[in-house]
Amino acid sequence: MPSRRQIREAAVQFLYCSDLEGGAPAADYRNTFWELLTESDRRRLLHSTMRALEHICQGRLxxxxxxxxRSPQALARLSASTDFAILKHELQLVLRYESEWTMQYNICRKIPVHDADQETAVTQLEVALKKLYAIEHDLSAARNRFINAIDDQPQLRNSLEPVTASIRRLQRISDRVRMLEKPENFPDQTDLKHLRESHVDLIELRRDADSLVDLVLKHKAEVDKSLAEIITNFAPERIDPVDRAILRLSACELMTRPELSPNIVINEAIDLAKKFGSNDSGRFVNGILDQLAKS
Incomplete structure (x- = not known):
């Protein structure tokens, strides 16, 4: 029987992966999500990876x-002084890598692995995805260098905020793409290996995790409203996507499941934040949920 920890980890990862700007409804991603977690056949796993990639990249265009x-105006601003030459170069790198990524993504999409029984197509897609992930690393690094450099130039922040905001939005998509490259960011693989050995347990994990996700999606507007009463200048897109998924899940349980101890829900949320979030996620999640539990 899957544990509550396994169920909550799976639910958080689904909420994180499917919560996209301009993307398809979360429910459209559900089957693909579970295939990524449980599929062992090489060809079918690649097919699922491509379906997940296409879902994640909806809204990217x-x-x-x-x-x-927004870039021409930003480049013009950076061209006004030689002091900004490095920043200009970094932005040009971002634009170049964005173009390379798009071209490589289209190459991946054209490989008909879902129709292929031949090893050739499978190998081609593996190679193409490896190249896509390599470009992704370079692109993310260039974005981060540009954003960090802007932070060191307060006189440029306001004028370059539009282009910086666009880059941040694209990076949020990239963060999810990188989860396809690093499946260990999904729920613990040891747990899944054990669950795969028991068909009943795997069915139960999906049933229970889906049920928890459905509860969160059903009360999403109500949950966000409650979080907005606690978090100053609340806007979902301003919160780290992992923290957002954990907060929505745990806040929903606090608000709709009175049989659960608030202390248990909060402690479980802190554990999730430590495993999947940043160094500050545990404290942030704890503070918000503690206020919500007392309200």
Missing amino acids: DRLLELSD
Whole structure:
């Protein structure tokens, strides 16, 4: 029987992966999500990876067009002084890698692995995805260098905020793409190996995790409203996506499941934040949920 920890980890990862700007409804991603967790056949796993990639990248084109529209003005601003030459170069690198990523993504999409019984197509997609992930690493590094450099130039922050915002939105998509490269970021693989050995347990894990996700999605508006009463200048997109998923899950349980001890829910949320979030996630999640439990 799957543990409550396993169920909550799976639910948080689903909420994180499926909560996309401009993306399809979360429910559309559900089958693909579980295939990524449980599939062992090489070809079917690659097929699931591509379906997940296509889901995650919905909305990316709009963000990319937004960046393209905003970049000329930003480049003109950076060209005004030689002091900003490095920043200008970093932004140009970002734009170049964005273009390379898009071209490589389209190459991946054209490989018909779902129709192929031949080893050739499977190998081609593995190689193409490996190249896509390599570009992704370079792209993310260039984005981070640009954003960090802007933080060191307060006189540029306001004028470059539009292009910086577009880059941050694209990076949020990239963070999810990198989960496809690093499946260990999904719930613990040891747990899944054990669960795969018992078909009943795996069915129960999906049933219970899906039920928990459905509860969160059903009360999402109500949960966000309650969080907004606690978090100053609350806007979901301003909160780290992992923290957001954990907060929504745990806040929903605090608000809709009175049979659960608030202390247990909060402690479990802290554990999730420590495993999946940043160094500050545990304290942040603890503070918000503690206030919510007392309200």
